[in-house]
Every structure is written in C-alpha cells, then in structure tokens.
Amino acid sequence: MCGISAVVGMKNISQALFEGIRNLEYRGYDSCGVALMNGRGLVIKKNIGGVEEFFRKEHVLEISSQVGIAHTRWATHGKVTRNNTHPFTSCDGKFAVVHNGIISNYRLLRNQLQKEGHVFESETDTEVIPHLLEKFHKETKSPEAALVKTLHLLEGSFALAFLCAHDPEQIYCAKRESPLMLGIGDEIKFIGSDFNAFIDYTKNAVIIDDGEYAVISRATYVVKNAITGEEIVKPITQLDWDSETSKKGGYPHYMLKEIYEQPQTVSNVLDLEEASLDELAEMIHESRHTHFTGVGSTYYVANFAKYVFAWLAREFIPATSSDEFVSLASVGPDNLVMAVSQSGETYDTLTALKFAKASKAKTAAVVNVMGSSMARLVDKVILQGSGPEICVISTKAVISQMMVMTLIALRLGLRKKVLKKKAFERHLADLGELPGIIQSILNERSGFIHRIAHRYAHIKHWLYLGRGMYYPVALESALKMKEVAYVHAEGMPGGFLKHGTLALIDENIYSIVFIPPREDQELYQATLHSVEEVRARSGFVLGIHFDERGKNKDLFSEELILPAVSPLVAPFIQLVIGQLFSYFTATTLKRNVDKPRSLAKSVTVG
Numbered sequence: 001m002c003g004i005s006a007v008v009g010m011k012n013i014s015q016a017l018f019e020g021i022r023n024l025e026y027r028g029y030d031s032c033g034v035a036l037m038n039g040r041g042l043v044i045k046k047n048i049g050g051v052e053e054f055f056r057k058e059h060v061l062e063i064s065s066q067v068g069i070a071h072t073r074w075a076t077h078g079k080v081t082r083n084n085t086h087p088f089t090s091c092d093g094k095f096a097v098v099h100n101g102i103i104s105n106y107r108l109l110r111n112q113l114q115k116e117g118h119v120f121e122s123e124t125d126t127e128v129i130p131h132l133l134e135k136f137h138k139e140t141k142s143p144e145a146a147l148v149k150t151l152h153l154l155e156g157s158f159a160l161a162f163l164c165a166h167d168p169e170q171i172y173c174a175k176r177e178s179p180l181m182l183g184i185g186d187e188i189k190f191i192g193s194d195f196n197a198f199i200d201y202t203k204n205a206v207i208i209d210d211g212e213y214a215v216i217s218r219a220t221y222v223v224k225n226a227i228t229g230e231e232i233v234k235p236i237t238q239l240d241w242d243s244e245t246s247k248k249g250g251y252p253h254y255m256l257k258e259i260y261e262q263p264q265t266v267s268n269v270l271d272l273e274e275a276s277l278d279e280l281a282e283m284i285h286e287s288r289h290t291h292f293t294g295v296g297s298t299y300y301v302a303n304f305a306k307y308v309f310a311w312l313a314r315e316f317i318p319a320t321s322s323d324e325f326v327s328l329a330s331v332g333p334d335n336l337v338m339a340v341s342q343s344g345e346t347y348d349t350l351t352a353l354k355f356a357k358a359s360k361a362k363t364a365a366v367v368n369v370m371g372s373s374m375a376r377l378v379d380k381v382i383l384q385g386s387g388p389e390i391c392v393i394s395t396k397a398v399i400s401q402m403m404v405m406t407l408i409a410l411r412l413g414l415r416k417k418v419l420k421k422k423a424f425e426r427h428l429a430d431l432g433e434l435p436g437i438i439q440s441i442l443n444e445r446s447g448f449i450h451r452i453a454h455r456y457a458h459i460k461h462w463l464y465l466g467r468g469m470y471y472p473v474a475l476e477s478a479l480k481m482k483e484v485a486y487v488h489a490e491g492m493p494g495g496f497l498k499h500g501t502l503a504l505i506d507e508n509i510y511s512i513v514f515i516p517p518r519e520d521q522e523l524y525q526a527t528l529h530s531v532e533e534v535r536a537r538s539g540f541v542l543g544i545h546f547d548e549r550g551k552n553k554d555l556f557s558e559e560l561i562l563p564a565v566s567p568l569v570a571p572f573i574q575l576v577i578g579q580l581f582s583y584f585t586a587t588t589l590k591r592n593v594d595k596p597r598s599l600a601k602s603v604t605v606g
C-alpha cells in the first residue's frame, strides 16, 4: 500500500504535489519519488526516507512544472532501496509510473519482457507496467490504447498513475481493488489514493471504481470502462471533511490529538441516525447467522461486539479475523457478514466481504471513510463519522466503532425484547455520559498515566489481562503497546492464566489488569482472582479499577483509580487508559509515534 498523488494545473504544481503526497504519507513511508513534466521532458527524482526530507534534499519544489505524479511507498516486492522507489520508467524514458498494490503475475510478465529486450532496474512488481506501456505504445501509437492493453494483462490489485512524454499535458490512471479518486478543481485536476491528497484545493471528488481508468488534464477529465472502452458519467462526491480537521492543532502527535478528540467522536456516534442503526439491527435479527469480521484493531472491535451482543441482545455472533475468514466461514443467502474497518479499504476485510457477496450472504460494514470500497460494496453501511484519522495507530476510530456496535446491540436487544424500554433508556443515558467522562479522564488522569508510563518504560514484557468485555480491551491495549512502543505485550483472558501462563510469572513479568466496576459482581471477583494469582507468584500488577483508594489495600503493586461509572461505560474508559499508557510509553522511548515502523494506515495488500 502506498500513497499516490498527481496534479495537472495551469501554474506550477510542485507545491500542490508536495502537500498532496505529504498528506498521504501515513499510508506508507519507506521511500518517496516524483515524476514531473517540464520543458525538456520527464524529470524523475526518488529516494528512500520520508516525504519532507526527500523534497528538501532533492530540491523538488524548485522544479517548475504543470504536470506531476508522486508516490510514497510501503514496500511489498523488493527491499527499501532507491532503485526500488517509484516512479519507474520505460526503457525509452517516455513513461513514468507509480503504483499501489501488487501485480501478482509480474514474474511471468517480467520474464517475457526481458526476453523481448526490456531492461529492468528494480526488484519490484511495479516495473513491468512502464515496459508494457512502452511496448503497446509502439504498436498502437496511443497512450490510452497502451494503457488498456496493459490493464488486460495485469493480474492482482492495483491503483496506478502515469505520465507519458508523448502526451505531456495529461495524466492517466487506473484502478482495480486499490483506492483511487480524482479531485476536480477549476483549471486544476488531481489524482489521489484518498481525499487527503487534494482536500486543501478542492472538495469535489470523483471516485474511480474497479475496472475503470481515467485521463485528466488541466481543464477536463474522462473516466472509462477498461473492458468496453465506454465513457462513464460519474457523480461528483462533495467532501465534508476540511483540511483543518486533518492538521495537528497544537498537539505534539496526531495520536495524542486523536485520543483527545474522542469525546467529540463518541458524541458523533451518539448522533447517528437511529433509523439506520435500527435497519442494521433488523438485518441481524432476520439473518439466521451473523458474522462479525475485522482485522487488527477492528478484529478486537468485532470481539468486543461479540460480548456486547451476548449481553444486551442475547445473541451469539462469532467474530473472525478477516484474514482467516475465507478459510473458516461458510456463509449463504440467510447469513449476514458485518465488517468493521476504519479506511474501508483493508484488503483482508474487503476480501472477506467479497467472499460473502459471492456466497450470496448479506453484507454490512461500519467504516469511517465515505466513498471507500467497502462503503460502496456492502448492502448496508454505517459511516461512523470519526473524521480523518491521520496517526497510523488507530484510537478514535476504534472507540467509535465499539460505540456503534454497542448502539446496534442495544437496539437489537430492544427489538428482541431482551431489554425493556426502561433498561434500554438507562443504557442510552449512561452512554450519553461517556463523552464527558472521557473528557474528565483526559483532563485529570493524563499526567498520572504519563508518570506511570515513564516509570515502567524499561519493562520488556507485559501481560494485559481482562475478562469478559475487558478481554478485547486488553487485546486492543496490548496491540497499541506493541505497534507504537515496540514493547512486547500480550493480551489474555484472566481465566487463562492458571492453564499454563502462571508458570511464567515472577518479579520480571509485569501485568496490567483491567478491572470492571464492583457492580459487575461476578466479573469483578473473577478478575480479582487473576490479580491474586499473579501477586502470589511475586508478579507485578498495575490494577486499573473504579474503586476508591484503599478498598483493595495491598492487592496491587501500582494502581490507577478511575471515577465510578456504569458497567456499560467502563470498558470504554479502560480503553482510553490503555491508549494513553501506550502513547506515553512510546514517547518516553522516543518512538516515531505517528509513523511507527512496519505499519501502514490502510493495509490494502494481502
């Protein structure tokens, strides 16, 4: 996965290209490159490293050009080297291509092209594209016809864009399974992997669908079907995000900014249209079996939903990691497959949904990005309305998704008469308090969590323990720790400990235990048993709980005491604590918080 940005305009576009690709850097940041058309032909610059550094070192902004493409890479084929950095050119230097995704039959194509005399400079799958374009351009004398012929040969998933010296005022692009869209301004047109590539310049977007290609010039654009060649009149989508929402707003990192935005994003979910949530609850009710799916953090959201639906609607809905979905699930017309995804582009989850569709199951998704592949694919979509999440680590999107799932569970519970109207309303009122409670936790507890994180940042191994709904919270919190602080953290149900893991416990293994409010009697007691088990073996326990100080005297090695809240609200609060703890551990360890290693925002490859 990667970012593609392209601009064609009347004046010099290098600044717009820079801003576009910088705004997409969260999608990948191994290396960066541009191809610009200027008076003398194509100028290519590329190097490993981040966008800002690349533009500065290579003096890209000093090149005057009205047509350009840029790429920020997240390597899938070939190491992170300058030679493997996009754009790639044809042998004659007339075509420059950037690509997102994987060309799965590239070896075959490459062998064939090499036999025909084409010389390759990289280890990437992408490089076959400029050579194919060159080959077919020789035959057809038309860049467009060369593109169509090339598309017919490519297998796999891709979004691509290219410049061609034979036609210097246009940019060509095409898409299959990787996101791509156009930005339509007056006398300026854009191509981007997502809206962030051009939102500073225009709010008019045209979303390219699978099997389509487009050609843009300063004044016009055209979208066509790659098989039939027919022109397609596409609707213009009006974006309602503004670029200010995407900026850091005074916070040192997007991660912290986005954690602090949670009172707002949770409120946004509370404002979602009730009829839409009811519709989804009804779909679940009507289906013989429903499956939840997601991957990474969204898999944990799906797991959280599993507990919430069991509790509030007495409905057991299995959650499956979407990368395993196709191997595991057998679904048919009377099933519903409901996915969770921030970007709406995650390859594994998209694959699971396509599999569900092909099996004639109904599909639904909770996603954050309007116009994304999933939003358009499924029978029913809920847009969670969290606004752009720029940090690669997901925080505000996760809490919103948990909230959406909880609201649907409540409505299903009411529909099934598992919940009486009164209980339903009490739960809703409790959730209505959540934004205010999160706000006060952020205001009053951040400093304390910062100090604790600082104190224990040297710890190499953590166990994150929780039972019931707190088990997915423990899993998600442990994942945060791994991905942003690079510290080993393992989420585990408290009940598991005595089935083997206790053997590990001594003074060197540190545990965090997410404890429910006392009101949740059974779960509370069971969780405290886990704490006792660890303490009995000299293990360290950081207890996060809602009791007043002194109630659990001597039980914890360290404790974080939260204000009393209702059982439905408590796991959300624990999640926020987990986020802050990871964030402050990461900053203490001087990690690259917004762009941690080996992770990209929307994993659009399998």
Ligand code: GLU
Residues within 6 Å of the ligand: 001, 002, 003, 028, 072, 073, 074, 075, 076, 077, 078, 084, 099, 100, 101, 102, 103, 124, 125, 126
């Ligand atoms: N497969 C291509 C590569 O490894 C593109 C990866 C990407 O999407 O960034 O260069």
